[in-house]
Amino acid sequence: MLSASVGAFLHLKAGWNQGGLLSSLVSIGLMMWLAATSHSKENQTKRLCILAAFGGTMGLGLGPLLDFAIAVNPQIIMTALISTAIIFVCFSVSALYAQRRSYLYLGGFLGSALTILLVTSLLNIFMQSFAVFQFGLYAGVAIFCGFVVYDTQLIVEKHNNGDNDYIWHSVDLFIDFINIFRRLVIILGLNEKKKKRNN
Incomplete structure (x- = not known):
């Protein structure tokens, strides 16, 4: 970080x-x-x-995205960062205190959902639908929240089986964190722009 x-x-x-x-x-x-x-x-x-x-x-x-957020309202960055940290901690702690391996079944579902989201985003380059774009943002937040739970339990399970590669485990969780943060910045930025237009 x-x-x-x-x-x-x-x-x-x-x-x-x-x-x-x-x-x-x-x-x-x-x-x-x-x-x-x-x-x-x-x-x-x-x-x-x-x-x-x-x-x-x-x-x-993340630089160009942060430029966008600063142009709209600089407070968006801190709000998104705090929100991401809270989401990350809550989902990680829930995974740690849940029954062992109880969330590992999510792996296949999350992988499929991410693939569908990627294909939809690629198709939307041609469709140019704002509704599809917004759906992708909110669905992306939900999917990566799921990945926080899944990756946390998977890392614990790998550790219990002798895999102590904490550096690579950090990459898994860091990617989840960044993806949630990126989407929250965009969501908050778009909402702020909408408010300014309405005012």
Whole structure:
């Protein structure tokens, strides 16, 4: 989260206007590099550096969205961040206190829902339907809330089976957090713009 904040700061304050496609491609490349690097003790420092770079490029990728939020109302960013943190903590804690493996069945459903959402979003490029776009935003928040629960239980289960790769587990939860935050910023920004138009 700290490296993502640095990436967002570099876009907003230091003039690194590299957010968007380039930073997305770099972050995907870094994630693949991290996945391909063995999680032995010798590689721990290297993998932490890759993780930090991944977080930074993800934060850089949020730059254009943060520009939009600041133009509408700067308070949107803090509201979205606090809301995302509350959602994340609540769903993680519920997963930790739930019966062991009780939410792992969600994996297939969430994967299918995410695929449908992706296909719908791609089709909407041609349809240009605002209603479909809004549905995708709210459905995306719900899906990634489900992923927080699923990923938390999956990480606990992996740990119990001897998988202690906390660096990769951090990536799973970080991606969930960023996706919820991104969608909340857009939802709050659109609602604020609507209010301003009505006034």
